[in-house]
Amino acid sequence: MRSNAWTIFRLNAATRGNKLIYWLGRLPLLRRVFTDRLYAAGEGKFALFLLQNLWWVLKAIAGKVIYLAVLLLIAAFVALDGVQDTLTAANLGPFCWLFLWMSFFIGALIVPHAVAPSQLKYICVRMMAMDAWRYQMITGLGHHLAAFAGFTPLLMILTALLGAGPWAGLVIGVELAFVRLAAEGLHLAIYSRTGASVGGKVWYILLMAIAGTAGSAACLLALPQSRPQDVLLHPAVFAALAVLGILGAAYMVRFPHYYRLVLDTCKAEAVSPELAKEKAKGSQFRDVQLKDSDLTAEGDSRLTGWPYLQALFFRRHRRMLYKPVKIVLAILAGVTVVGAVALLLLRGEETAATFDLVPRCLPYCVFFLYFMDNNVGTRICKAMFYNCDLAMLKYPWYRREDVVLKNFLLRFTRLGGTMLALSGAVCVMFTVLTLCAGGRPPVGEYLIFLAAILCLGVFFAVHCLGMYYLFQPYTSDLQVKNPFFSGINLAVYIVCYACIQIKSTPSWFALLVLAVTVVYCAVILTLVYRRSPRTFRVK
Amino acid sequence: MKLIVQDLVKSFGTKQVLKGASYTFAKEGIYGLLGRNGAGKTTLFNCLSAEYPPDSGSVSLSLAGEAPRPLGQGDVGYVLSTPVVPEFLTGYEFVKFFLEITGDPGKTGRTPDDWLALVGIEKDDRHRLMRGYSHGMKNKVQMLCFLIGRPPVILLDEPLTSFDVVAALEMKNLLREMKDEHILIFSTHILQLATDLCDDIVVLNHGLLEEVDPALIHTPEFEQRIVDILRDEGEGQHEE
Numbered sequence: 001m002r003s004n005a006w007t008i009f010r011l012n013a014a015t016r017g018n019k020l021i022y023w024l025g026r027l028p029l030l031r032r033v034f035t036d037r038l039y040a041a042g043e044g045k046f047a048l049f050l051l052q053n054l055w056w057v058l059k060a061i062a063g064k065v066i067y068l069a070v071l072l073l074i075a076a077f078v079a080l081d082g083v084q085d086t087l088t089a090a091n092l093g094p095f096c097w098l099f100l101w102m103s104f105f106i107g108a109l110i111v112p113h114a115v116a117p118s119q120l121k122y123i124c125v126r127m128m129a130m131d132a133w134r135y136q137m138i139t140g141l142g143h144h145l146a147a148f149a150g151f152t153p154l155l156m157i158l159t160a161l162l163g164a165g166p167w168a169g170l171v172i173g174v175e176l177a178f179v180r181l182a183a184e185g186l187h188l189a190i191y192s193r194t195g196a197s198v199g200g201k202v203w204y205i206l207l208m209a210i211a212g213t214a215g216s217a218a219c220l221l222a223l224p225q226s227r228p229q230d231v232l233l234h235p236a237v238f239a240a241l242a243v244l245g246i247l248g249a250a251y252m253v254r255f256p257h258y259y260r261l262v263l264d265t266c267k268a269e270a271v272s273p274e275l276a277k278e279k280a281k282g283s284q285f286r287d288v289q290l291k292d293s294d295l296t297a298e299g300d301s302r303l304t305g306w307p308y309l310q311a312l313f314f315r316r317h318r319r320m321l322y323k324p325v326k327i328v329l330a331i332l333a334g335v336t337v338v339g340a341v342a343l344l345l346l347r348g349e350e351t352a353a354t355f356d357l358v359p360r361c362l363p364y365c366v367f368f369l370y371f372m373d374n375n376v377g378t379r380i381c382k383a384m385f386y387n388c389d390l391a392m393l394k395y396p397w398y399r400r401e402d403v404v405l406k407n408f409l410l411r412f413t414r415l416g417g418t419m420l421a422l423s424g425a426v427c428v429m430f431t432v433l434t435l436c437a438g439g440r441p442p443v444g445e446y447l448i449f450l451a452a453i454l455c456l457g458v459f460f461a462v463h464c465l466g467m468y469y470l471f472q473p474y475t476s477d478l479q480v481k482n483p484f485f486s487g488i489n490l491a492v493y494i495v496c497y498a499c500i501q502i503k504s505t506p507s508w509f510a511l512l513v514l515a516v517t518v519v520y521c522a523v524i525l526t527l528v529y530r531r532s533p534r535t536f537r538v539k
Numbered sequence: 540m541k542l543i544v545q546d547l548v549k550s551f552g553t554k555q556v557l558k559g560a561s562y563t564f565a566k567e568g569i570y571g572l573l574g575r576n577g578a579g580k581t582t583l584f585n586c587l588s589a590e591y592p593p594d595s596g597s598v599s600l601s602l603a604g605e606a607p608r609p610l611g612q613g614d615v616g617y618v619l620s621t622p623v624v625p626e627f628l629t630g631y632e633f634v635k636f637f638l639e640i641t642g643d644p645g646k647t648g649r650t651p652d653d654w655l656a657l658v659g660i661e662k663d664d665r666h667r668l669m670r671g672y673s674h675g676m677k678n679k680v681q682m683l684c685f686l687i688g689r690p691p692v693i694l695l696d697e698p699l700t701s702f703d704v705v706a707a708l709e710m711k712n713l714l715r716e717m718k719d720e721h722i723l724i725f726s727t728h729i730l731q732l733a734t735d736l737c738d739d740i741v742v743l744n745h746g747l748l749e750e751v752d753p754a755l756i757h758t759p760e761f762e763q764r765i766v767d768i769l770r771d772e773g774e775g776q777h778e779e
Contacts, residue, residue, distance in 0.1 A: 035553050290627055295668050305639040309628075316627050391623040395684065396588070396612050397640070 004130060005138045012120055013049035020048045057150075064154050071098050072158070078217070079224035089163040094220050096172070096231035101216035103151075103176060106208050108183040113143045114252065115187050115199035117266040125262045132258035140184070140252065148177045164233075172232050178245025185248025188255045197265050287320075288383035294319050306403070310410040317383050324376055325418055329425050336429045343436040355439025358430055359449035362510055363499035365426065369456045370496035373419045377464025380415060385474045393538045401533035408469055408528060416461040423457030448510040455517040463492060466524035469532040475539040540567055540602055542692055542722050544748065547596035549582055556582045557593065558746030564692075564739075569718045571737030572726040575769050578743045580726040581620075584694045587724075588617040600691060610692070616685035620696040622677035626670035630660055630680055633669065634687075641688050658683055659709050675706035682713060685721075693717070695725045699732060711736055730762055742768050 018039060025034035038044060072095055076086040079094035114136055121139070124130040152173030159168035191197050198204040219226075231237065300311050314321065343351060392398040427450045434441065441449075467473075467489065473482035480486065502509070542564040549557040556579040564570055574580045586593040589610070599607040600614055625633065634651040643649070649657075655665045658679040669677060678698060685693050695714075699707045714723060714736065724741075727733055733740055740751040742765065749768065755761045 037553065290670070295627065295670070305636065308639065309636050312628060312632060387627050388625050391625045394617075394619065394623045396615065396617075397688065400612055403640075 001134060001138070004134050007128075007130070008120065008124060008135070008138055011123065013046055015120065016052050017044075017046065017048040020052050060150055061154070064150060068154060068158055071095060071102060074098060075220060079220040087161055090225075092159065092162040092164055092168075093226040093231060094224060095158075095162070096233070097219040097223065097226065098216050099172070100232060101212045101219065104179045105215065106212035108176070108179045109186075110205055110208055111199045112180070112184045112187045113140055114184050114255075114258075115191065115197040115261065115265050117200070121262060122266045122268065125259065126266065132262050133255075135262075136258050137253070144177060144180055147180065148173060151176060168233055171238060175232060175238060175241045178241040178248075181246075181252065182241070182244035182248035185244075185251035188251055188261075191261055191264075192255070192257060195264075197261070199265075288317075288379060288386050290316065290387055291319070306406050306410060310407065310414065313384070313388055314414050317380065317387070320383050321376065321380050321418060324379075325422060328372055328422060332425045332429050336432050339429075339433045340436040343433060347436070347438055352438035352440070355434045355437040356441050358434050358439060358441050359445045359507075359510060362449055362452055362513060363502045365453055366456060366499040366513065367496045369423065369426070369453070369460065370493070372422060373457065373460030374464065374492075376418065376422075377415060377460055381464055381468040382474075384411065384468070385472075389472075389536075390474075390476065390538060393536070399533075399537065404469070404533045404536050405529065408465065408532060412461060412465055415465055416458055419457035419461045420454060421457075423454045427453050445507065445510070448514065452510045452513040452517070455514055459517040459521060462521045462524050466528050469528050469536050470524070472536050472539065481539060540691055540722060541565055541600070541607070543597075543599045543601065543607055544587070545597045545599075547583070547586055547598070548594045549579075549586055550594055551582075556746055557586065557596075559596070560743070560746060560748045561596075562741055562748035562750065564722045564724065567719055567722055568738035569714060569723045569725055569736055571733035571740045572724055572743060573728075573730070573733060573740060573765060573769070574726070574743035576728070578769075579746060580743055581696055583743060583748075584617060584696055584724075584726065587692070588615045588694055590617070602691065613688070614691055616688065616690040616693040618678065618681050618685065618693065618695045618698050620698065622674065622681045624669045624672070624677050624680050626668065629666050629668055630655055630672065630676070631665040633680060634683060637684055637687055643687070654683055654687060657686070658713060659706075675702045675710075678702070679706075679710070682710070686713075686717065689720070692722045692724070695723065697727055698725070699727070699729075730765060734761060740765075744768055 021034050021038045024030045025036075025038075027034075072086050072091060073083055075094035075098045076083050076088075076091045079097075080088075080090060085091055121135065124135050125132045152170060154169075155173045155176075156166035156169030159172070160166045187197065187199050223230075294316050298315075300308070300315075303311050389398075397403065430450070430453075434446075467485055471482045471485040473480045473485035475481050544560060544562050544564075547557045547560040548555065560583065572580055572583070585591050587598055587610070589612075598610050600610050601607040628636070631651050634654050638651060638654070647653075652662075652665065660676060660679060664672070664676065669680065672680070682698075699710055702710060714725070717723065718738070725733075725737060734756055737756070739753050740756060742749045742751060751761075751764065751768070755764055
């Protein structure tokens with residue numbers, strides 16, 4: 001048993017030490033110090049492990065302090081007169097109710113240690129053939145002792161601050177330890193009966209979270225005046241939890257199926273960061289994966305070469321590209337028809353006066369078009385990468401400067417055309433509604449307004465495709481790794497969002513939109529022309 | 540035709556994988572590149588194909604009767620061990636498209652069907668999406684790009700490892716047909732395959748390229764000689 005415990009400890013120390021060296025080695029200033037050679041330095045790694053553990057303990061204590069403070073605040077806010085009662089003796093009862101539901105119920109029951117997958121468990125039991133019972137006993141004891149030692153002193157300080165003395169915190173800490181043991185036993189019993197573990201399952205976590213939140217809300221609202229003696233400090237409660245905890249511990253010790261449990265709960269993909277990454281990497285591209293039904297479209301036999309390739313691409317991605325567009329067009333058409341009928345029926349001076357000011361709603365159009373176009377553009381760029389460029393960029397002929405620019409142009413024509421169609425539909429909608437309402441906006445201002453909407457379509461096509469070609473942010477592991485790409489996209493979002501905050505639209509706003517659009521498009525297209533043959537690569 | 544590799548150096552972090560590798564691939568033919576796991580074969584291929592640049596050193600190509608010049612775009616075809624093809628196209632569409640953009644450089648007058656038949660892709664499969672192709676079929680399509688595009692240098696990173704016996708034989712025959720017009724460099728762990736297919740053997744050992752006497756290739760001592768060279772490679776090889 002002792003040698004197993006020592007093995008687990010050393011293994012854990014080495015794993016954590018290696019992780020720390022790896023991450024520190026990625027920091028620019030520390031890269032020279034934390035080199036690959038340090039992996040061989042056993043004693044040095046042990047020191048790093050201790051350092052990391054110290055950090056982990058400090059982080060855990062800080063987390064628990066914040067957790068308890070938040071519970072105290074919520075208890076006072078919900079059950080008492082307000083947060084000014086947070087540190088009063090009257091708050092201990094409500095706090096006990098909240099703590100019971102949050103820590104005794106949700107915290108203890110969601111994923112008990114015995115059924116939680118871990119890399120260490122996988123290595124020790126599945127790869128090193130360590131006895132599963134011994135592993136669980138050693139790590140389980142460590143886990144529960146650490147939890148007890150972490151929570152109890154803080155609970156003692158807290159109950160002392162609330163006037164109940166430190167012993168009350170000690171009792172609650174011991175009760176929590178009993179509950180954790182009982183939860184372990186309960187989960188093992190469920191596994192023993194059903195052959196499956198519910199710990200960590202999404203539906204189970206949601207169920208526990210909802211039940212715990214509802215239970216705590218009900219108790220705080222229905223029993224605001226309860227005293228701690230009625231809840232966690234009641235002798236009968238302590239006795240009952242002690243019995244349950246002892247039963248749970250006894251069940252844990254006698255449980256005969258730990259190896260089977262490890263096989264069932266500790267699968268490679270749950271504990272291996274590589275496999276988890278592998279599993280997750282397709283997820284962000286799931287929405288652009290082709291379906292068999294997409295692939296039936298035939299190519300245009302009149303086209304050849306690059307236009308043929310891009311035409312086939314867009315035809316086979318029409319579901320992703322055109323379906324959302326069709327939905328938006330249908331909504332716009334519906335709004336236009338219904339709005340037109342309503343305006344014809346309710347036509348009057350007031351509606352006419354309102355529609356005289358239609359060009360003033362351009363800021364909202366900016367955000368609406370951003371939302372609509374960016375969604376379509378981002379999606380199709382992801383599809384371009386995942387279904388075409390990821391493979392094609394492996395071929396040198398696809399990376400040639402003239403080819404990159406030729407394909408950019410072909411794609412821009414398609415994407416720009418789609419976005420212009422959306423902008424055009426918005427223009428038609430405004431024109432029809434304005435005519436039906438009898439609005440008479442100044443013609444010059446209205447034409448600039450329409451031009452700005454059309455330009456915005458081109459703007460977002462340039463933005464989406466330009467960002468993709470300039471930064472090509474996706475790696476061959478299907479991750480987004482480019483801070484500039486994310487940063488510029490965020491900046492565009494902020495600008496578009498800021499537009500809807502404009503309360504009184506100045507008359508020159510449309511001209512500003514036009515000017516910004518033209519300048520931005522010119523800059524991006526120039527950059528694409530100059531830089532994309534070098535930047536359009538798989539990272 | 541000559542491919543001249545001079546003093547190639549490539550490091551990853553503190554690990555130097557290529558330590559001044561030099562070798563002249565002096566004529567058309569199939570060259571076997573042997574090396575232990577992690578010896579840097581894929582790194583060498585990546586440097587030759589400009590997937591990423593070497594830290595130092597040069598690679599130049601000398602076509603018949605011409606002075607050596609740096610390798611340019613289109614000089615190297617790289618058949619990856621895991622083939623990548625645009626899966627939204629059928630095999631026929633891809634070959635048709637490729638013929639159109641390259642303009643059939645060999646002026647063979649072959650149609651997409653002719654090319655696909657050449658590498659043994661059946662009629663029914665030609666109009667199936669490549670998404671549904673097996674590893675071997677994708678590899679054949681990838682090879683077709685080089686048959687059509689005719690780059691002087693073709694790098695093959697363990698291309699036969701995952702083929703079934705029939706596909707492997709077909710691919711070997713294909714390589715033999717191509718070898719008179721190309722420098723084909725073929726990395727493999729399988730000694731038998733190297734002796735069976737290759738005209739010359741080059742070993743990547745300690746980050747350096749080393750020729751094995753061609754006279755030894757078909758002798759009983761060959762295997763022992765290769766093992767002797769590779770055995771002392773030691774630890775700390777770069778992960779390929």
